[in-house]
Amino acid sequence: MTRRMSTAFGFLIWLILGFISSSSQVEASTTHHQLLHTSIVDQINRDPTAGWRATLNPGFSNYTSAQFKRLLGVKKPTPQYHLGSIPILTHPKSLKLPSNFDARTVWSHCTTIATILGHGHCGSCWAFGAVEALSDRFCIHFRMNISLSVNDLLACCGFMCGDGCDGGYPIAAWRYLVRNGVVTDKCDPYFDDAGCSHPGCEPAFPTPKCEKKCKGKNQIWEESKHFSVNAYRISSDPHDIMTEIYQNGPVEVSFTVYEDFAYYKSGVYKHVTGDVMGGHAVKLIGWGTTKEGEDYWLLANQWNRSWGDDGFFKIRRGTNECGIEDDVVAGLPSTKNLIRKYSDGGAKSDDV
Template identity: 70%
Template sequence: MASSHLFLTTCLLILGVISSQTFAEGVVSKLKLDSHILQDSIIKEVNENPKAGWKAARNPQFSNYTVGQFKHLLGVKPTPKGLLLGVPVKTHDKSLKLPKSFDARSAWPQCSTISRILDQGHCGSCWAFGAVEALSDRFCIHFGMNLSLSVNDLLACCGFLCGDGCDGGYPISAWRYFVHHGVVTEECDPYFDSTGCSHPGCEPAYPTPKCVRKCVKKNQLWRNSKHYSISAYRINSDPEDIMAEIYKNGPVEVSFTVYEVKQTLTLYSSTDFSASFWA
């Protein structure tokens, strides 16, 4: 097990909001919340659009989800402006020649965490998963440490500073937590929802787990399992800067807006861009 006080010098945060329009979050009717998130009419509309650039299909894992259930999983809260004060914005030299395609799984095949797809289960914890996954990848890339860090530590112990746990949080606060408090390994503090979404509907939604600050294995000490980052920064939202950051330093966390074109329903989500980012 790695010792405590290991420092990561290249952790980051991207708060890019991807949207063609700005939607005000309106009151969503109960009828809308109870409707299924995956609808054949939407799939048909996408697939009949020659300019869509992608093909829609029904994901069996979410086939029974209602809009309300899916909304609960999109756990990024809109970031208050005050949280970004003092957070440096990083850009990259435009002379850097980027390849036409890039896959982090191939670039760093020794890092098993890059290709792992984790399941947040019943909890709106995407903001925590994206941060911890990217941090785990970078420990491997820059220090040769192939380890998985604990989403549960961040989710349960960051408290109100990160938001509302399973009811959503702020990615920038997650990265600041890594700097000031560190994060233990997954082996020390595994994710609380071991069932994941393998059962129908992923209901009921679980409340945020309690912060215990004890490793599940009694022969491990919480403080010795902590891994720290030295700083947190944002990446300029220019796609070239984002691609350069991934190419040079590894996976990133991105938060983005999820919306339905013909509705005023605005949701927020986060993910870890670990593998192919462009092609």
């Protein structure tokens, strides 16, 4: 190799190493900087077209962008092998729906609908949305006030649902509820109800191990299982989504989260500023229209009650804001395992 060629080759290597170094620095600066900034709050609250109020939500006070992304556990897009056999439901347009609907008041005897949980420092929203909605539907259809186990689904579904705390697929969660069911939360409580809110949380908590054994005494894993009859998607037409909730109860939805969503306090959210952070799953429980005439969806989040409007939020309805109407999934509760036969020929109802 001539001296000129050697010099040129060395210069090329220097350029490549410099590019890699600068790229790493950019990535680090965009993922590990502090999540919340007062300038964003001011920008949103001074915007008369925003339609919602922002705040420095205390639960994220010490979070970096990387830690926030960890909470967003919906993998996108959903692989075709998960969707191929899943029906897409539509409903007749003849049903007259109310202009405002809140599942918390319509089914006020169902305590799980109004319950706000926290999934800690784990991207398990995909599992929470499914289990919460199925718990609600057991009460709505069978008048059973039960809290089902997110931990069972998160730990035991395995690669079929995704990667546990590193994210999963909502429709795969519902397929697990059909095939395997989930035990009650008393049998297998969630592994982390506190989370991690101080600097240096990474690496985040790993996915819990699947033990298939009740933590509480006098409980049997197999007998504690509760199932879904089916798993289906709902058409993205808002009327179909509203009808499904009106007739059967809350559903699970997933959407794209931008940086400004972390600041939500009240009002009807729509994206104003910030980059894409990831996919998130929540429970959709109703709808309405503001005094100003803006249609919205009403949803329950899993970031504890310190976030948003006491844990709940509204998002613009009818315009597919952040893809909120694209991926709506659900299933109906099953009577399987609720009636057990005993050797004396009698039967007894499940007492959970």
